[in-house]
Amino acid sequence: MTAASPHIQSLKRAGYRLTQARLTVLRVLEDERGHITSADVLAQVERVNPAIGRASVFRTLELFTQLGIIRPTYISSVTPTYVLMRDGHHHHVVCTACKRFFEFDDCGLEALTNNLQATLGVSISGHLLEFYGICADCGAPDAEGQT
Amino acid sequence: MTAASPHIQSLKRAGYRLTQARLTVLRVLEDERGHITSADVLAQVERVNPAIGRASVFRTLELFTQLGIIRPTYISSVTPTYVLMRDGHHHHVVCTACKRFFEFDDCGLEALTNNLQATLGVSISGHLLEFYGICADCGAPDAEGQT
DNA sequence: ATTTATGCAAAACTTTTGCATGGGA
DNA sequence: TCCCATGCAAAAGTTTTGCATAAAT
Numbered sequence: 001m002t003a004a005s006p007h008i009q010s011l012k013r014a015g016y017r018l019t020q021a022r023l024t025v026l027r028v029l030e031d032e033r034g035h036i037t038s039a040d041v042l043a044q045v046e047r048v049n050p051a052i053g054r055a056s057v058f059r060t061l062e063l064f065t066q067l068g069i070i071r072p073t074y075i076s077s078v079t080p081t082y083v084l085m086r087d088g089h090h091h092h093v094v095c096t097a098c099k100r101f102f103e104f105d106d107c108g109l110e111a112l113t114n115n116l117q118a119t120l121g122v123s124i125s126g127h128l129l130e131f132y133g134i135c136a137d138c139g140a141p142d143a144e145g146q147t
Numbered sequence: 148m149t150a151a152s153p154h155i156q157s158l159k160r161a162g163y164r165l166t167q168a169r170l171t172v173l174r175v176l177e178d179e180r181g182h183i184t185s186a187d188v189l190a191q192v193e194r195v196n197p198a199i200g201r202a203s204v205f206r207t208l209e210l211f212t213q214l215g216i217i218r219p220t221y222i223s224s225v226t227p228t229y230v231l232m233r234d235g236h237h238h239h240v241v242c243t244a245c246k247r248f249f250e251f252d253d254c255g256l257e258a259l260t261n262n263l264q265a266t267l268g269v270s271i272s273g274h275l276l277e278f279y280g281i282c283a284d285c286g287a288p289d290a291e292g293q294t
Numbered sequence: 295a296t297t298t299a300t301g302c303a304a305a306a307c308t309t310t311t312g313c314a315t316g317g318g319a
Numbered sequence: 320t321c322c323c324a325t326g327c328a329a330a331a332g333t334t335t336t337g338c339a340t341a342a343a344t
Contacts, residue, residue, distance in 0.1 A: 053301040074219040121283035136268035200326040
């Protein structure tokens with residue numbers, strides 16, 4: 001009954017109730033290891049617990065975004081892809097051809113973060129770093145874009 | 148009538164035609180200095196040239212995204228905010244409270260980019276770096292609320 | 295016992311098609 | 320001239336309300 005996820009902690013710390021809808025959405029997000037479209041969250045939640053309404057899923061996604069638990073990004077299509085912000089940050093490389101992504105941990109942005117906080121007077125809580133490119137599998141066979 | 152913007156160059160280099168719709172959308176994007184929602188692009192284009200249809204605006208935004216000229220991101224709301232990718236990259240800090248953003252140029256990600264290309268075998272063409280935080284105006288030096 | 299959060303289903307929007315026609319190269 | 324790209328308007332989706340009720344704390 002104790003909240004295992006640190007995300008649940010921030011939820012309660014912010015004064016929100018831990019409901020079935022929120023717990024289910026969080027589990028779906030964590031099961032997908034942090035990359036999932038809103039449409040898929042909707043589908044998974046319905047599969048796991050059909051009693052949960054779509055509206056609650058969207059309301060939860062918005063709440064989680066506000067709390068910095070997740071971040072919507074556009075990998076492809078209209079539907080946003082949500083990434084889990086572990087420790088407030090997330091980094092990946094997206095193949096613009098096949099839309100696959102490759103996460104990586106070390107971003108070395110601590111210095112820049114501190115620098116920006118000092119320079120702009122902003123209190124930074126997290127970041128998203130997204131690289132775009134063509135993965136090895138999609139690799140350019142044509143000779144057009146030489147870098 | 149030569150294309151001044153380097154973005155127009157990449158458009159033509161990729162074999163696409165320089166049409167009124169595309170030129171107008173690009174101008175709107177550049178006028179807004181690189182941060183504008185799809186809804187605002189739509190509105191601005193209609194204002195500048197009512198003859199251009201909504202569908203073409205969306206088709207153009209998608210094309211520009213594919214070409215790496217712009218990148219959709221979620222600053223707030225359902226509507227994506229498009230950022231201009233000058234030289235393929237873009238960096239900013241977003242205040243999660245007032246949604247204002249602060250661009251900055253130096254990201255120091257060259258080493259990481261090379262490292263990722265070598266490690267993952269990906270050919271990287273650009274990146275988006277987004278910091279989240281509370282700006283000086285929104286962040287009360289005093290703990291609680293405003294007022 | 296209090297409120298907050300939910301579910302439902304329709305309403306509100308945003309984005310996408312299909313196709314004949316106009317406009318670039 | 321030859322096609323690509325457009326415009327139109329309806330269709331297809333996705334996300335958001337409003338409100339009575341359920342359920343966390």
